[in-house]
Amino acid sequence: MTQHLEDGENTARPLPARRKAIVIGAGIGGLTAAVALRKAGLDVEVYERANELRAAGSGLSVMSNAITALRSLDLGIDLEKHGSPLESYHVRTATGRLIREFPFPEIIGRLGVPSVLITRSDLQNALLDAASGIPVTLGAQAERFETDEAGADGGVRVGFADGSEVRGDVLIGADGFNSVVRGQLAGPEASRDSGYICWLAVIPFSHPRFAPGSVTHYWGSGQRFGMVDMGDGRLYWWGTKNMPTEESHNWRGTKAEVERAYAGWADVVREAIRATPEEAILGVPSRDRVFLERWGKGPVTLLGDAAHPMLTSLGQGSCMAIEDAVVLGRQLAVPGTDVPTALRRYEDERRERTRAVVTASRSISTFEQSEDPIRRPVRDAYFRFLPKRRLTRTLENALTFPQ
Numbered sequence: 001m002t003q004h005l006e007d008g009e010n011t012a013r014p015l016p017a018r019r020k021a022i023v024i025g026a027g028i029g030g031l032t033a034a035v036a037l038r039k040a041g042l043d044v045e046v047y048e049r050a051n052e053l054r055a056a057g058s059g060l061s062v063m064s065n066a067i068t069a070l071r072s073l074d075l076g077i078d079l080e081k082h083g084s085p086l087e088s089y090h091v092r093t094a095t096g097r098l099i100r101e102f103p104f105p106e107i108i109g110r111l112g113v114p115s116v117l118i119t120r121s122d123l124q125n126a127l128l129d130a131a132s133g134i135p136v137t138l139g140a141q142a143e144r145f146e147t148d149e150a151g152a153d154g155g156v157r158v159g160f161a162d163g164s165e166v167r168g169d170v171l172i173g174a175d176g177f178n179s180v181v182r183g184q185l186a187g188p189e190a191s192r193d194s195g196y197i198c199w200l201a202v203i204p205f206s207h208p209r210f211a212p213g214s215v216t217h218y219w220g221s222g223q224r225f226g227m228v229d230m231g232d233g234r235l236y237w238w239g240t241k242n243m244p245t246e247e248s249h250n251w252r253g254t255k256a257e258v259e260r261a262y263a264g265w266a267d268v269v270r271e272a273i274r275a276t277p278e279e280a281i282l283g284v285p286s287r288d289r290v291f292l293e294r295w296g297k298g299p300v301t302l303l304g305d306a307a308h309p310m311l312t313s314l315g316q317g318s319c320m321a322i323e324d325a326v327v328l329g330r331q332l333a334v335p336g337t338d339v340p341t342a343l344r345r346y347e348d349e350r351r352e353r354t355r356a357v358v359t360a361s362r363s364i365s366t367f368e369q370s371e372d373p374i375r376r377p378v379r380d381a382y383f384r385f386l387p388k389r390r391l392t393r394t395l396e397n398a399l400t401f402p403q
């Protein structure tokens with residue numbers, strides 16, 4: 001089924017010289033790429049495996065770097081209206097004692113660009129509105145691609161599970177963690193499990209300790225819990241617990257198991273779990289991949305989790321996908337540049353920043369999940385006493401979209 005999202009913008013007959021981009025995946029990265037490529041003057045078609053676009057029930061922090069990137073696309077969407085602007089960020093012990101208040105509000109104020117806490121579905125809907133007019137074909141599972149070798153601007157054909165095929169001048173693999181486009185480019189790769197599960201839920205919630213615009217992380221031993229305000233009285237919570245790979249990948253546990261894991265934690269944590277219907281709790285394994293140095297070949301490239309899947313500790317996965325999309329659009333908009341050159345320039349521009357975020361996410365995650373009786377107090381003391389100037393510099397660098 002192809003959804004031609006309403007809008008007159010793309011109805012003009014394309015000029016013969018216009019390039020056509022095929023985007024595989026209608027996640028956050030794919031949809032942002034679609035609008036960025038249209039802005040760059042390409043005709044765009046999006047192909048999505050799912051039969052309906054329905055984001056699973058969890059939340060995201062869309063940090064100032066991603067908001068800056070999105071604003072450069074002039075989408076006319078105001079994410080603050082759909083979510084909650086971040087106003088405070090605290091890290092506490094399992095029982096609620098303050099470890100550190102992170103200076104996000106100060107940095108955000110200085111940058112003059114908000115960071116927004118938003119549900120995945122609200123973000124996806126906002127991006128779908130922005131992508132209005134771009135055809136999005138649902139139920140289209142890409143299986144393989146073939147490039148035409150003739151000339152620098154040779155095209156690419158994509159084959160789908162139902163036997164159909166499409167042809168374009170550019171192929172963007174925005175097909176997430178298990179990307180088939182990446183699989184064909186890079187060959188078989190094992191994922192890297194990080195040794196813990198992540199439970200998630202979005203629920204209506206109120207509590208005196210749950211403030212508007214707040215992010216609060218609670219750190220225990222081999223376990224953490226995060227509470228994030230999504231606006232409109234909605235709480236997004238996530239909990240992690242060290243767990244063998246086999247178990248976390250096939251988790252079919254119960255709410256009682258989650259409640260047991262957080263027995264004795266701060267009252268607000270236990271309240272949040274208690275208020276969550278069992279069926280609202282998702283369990284996802286925490287994993288990434290070894291960083292891939294080459295994301296593309298000829299007219300094919302990768303974007304978002306397909307290119308650089310990362311652990312969640314920095315809350316930057318979708319932010320990096322959004323940044324990727326904007327940089328890709330800019331490179332393809334450079335007049336007189338052939339497609340492979342534009343794609344290699346995009347990959348070169350993104351490699352260092354995304355590698356740094358993947359690496360930092362993994363090392364912070366290992367530190368955060370520690371259950372070692374010596375490392376754990378070291379972890380808390382490190383964050384408590386880390387000089388503010390250093391912390392601010394690191395956070396400000398993450399929150400600044402390199403232009």
Ligand SMILES: Cc1cc2nc3c(=O)[nH]c(=O)nc-3n(C[C@H](O)[C@H](O)[C@H](O)COP(=O)(O)OP(=O)(O)OC[C@H]3O[C@@H](n4cnc5c(N)ncnc54)[C@H](O)[C@@H]3O)c2cc1C
Pocket residue numbers: 024025026027028029030047048049050059060061062140141142143174175176177178179180198200238284303304305306312315316317318319320321
């Ligand atoms: C627990 C958790 C918490 C997170 N928190 C944050 C956060 O706070 N902030 C943040 O920025 N990031 C966060 N992330 C990371 C973020 O979710 C991802 O980085 C982001 O979703 C990546 O977007 P994407 O578009 O690259 O991939 P995806 O969102 O995975 O989208 C890929 C799309 O491709 C489709 N697809 C897959 N295969 C095919 C195929 N063969 N053919 C056609 N379509 C296909 C899929 O159905 C999907 O729609 C979190 C992740 C997790 C797991």
